[in-house]
Amino acid sequence: MLKDIEEPNFDGVGVAVVHEKNEMNEWIWNVYLINFNNETLTGVLVSSKGFGLIDGEKRESSTLRHFLDTIEPLSYLKIEPIIEDVFLLNNEYWLSFYLNGRIYDRKFVFIENTIVKDRLQHINIIDKNGILLM
Numbered sequence: 231m232l233k234d235i236e237e238p239n240f241d242g243v244g245v246a247v248v249h250e251k252n253e254m255n256e257w258i259w260n261v262y263l264i265n266f267n268n269e270t271l272t273g274v275l276v277s278s279k280g281f282g283l284i285d286g287e288k289r290e291s292s293t294l295r296h297f298l299d300t301i302e303p304l305s306y307l308k309i310e311p312i313i314e315d316v317f318l319l320n321n322e323y324w325l326s327f328y329l330n331g332r333i334y335d336r337k338f339v340f341i342e343n344t345i346v347k348d349r350l351q352h353i354n355i356i357d358k359n360g361i362l363l364m
Contacts, residue, residue, distance in 0.1 A: 242265065242266045244263075244338075245261065248359065249359055259314065259345070261310050262307065263301060263307055265301040271327040272300050276325045284319070317346070322340075323337070323339075323340075324338075
């Protein structure tokens with residue numbers, strides 16, 4: 231029965247939207263997955279999509295899937311670049327990973343219009359400015 235399935239909680243990961251310069255010295259936005267734990271995450275799969283209303287019309291972006299394989303302890307990996315056009319939507323990042331032989335799922339949602347320069351804060355582990363959800 232579904233009520234008998236244990237859903238383990240896990241809080242040691244975060245997703246950050248970072249405002250940074252690319253190789254051509256242009257300002258861009260990238261999304262990172264951060265492992266704040268002392269353990270390696272394996273089999274890391276991230277699904278991302280945007281959804282919501284723009285001018286009263288329902289909109290949804292394509293769903294993208296990324297296999298990141300492993301994320302070492304106290305480190306981060308780039309998931310994908312993100313364009314400002316989708317900041318008007320809710321941007322969802324759903325991740326699944328294994329830790330010590332157990333599977334975990336976690337969903338992060340950047341609510342519409344919350345990815346803005348005014349909300350940027352320094353993220354120590356990346357050493358860049360961004361918006362972090364944990």
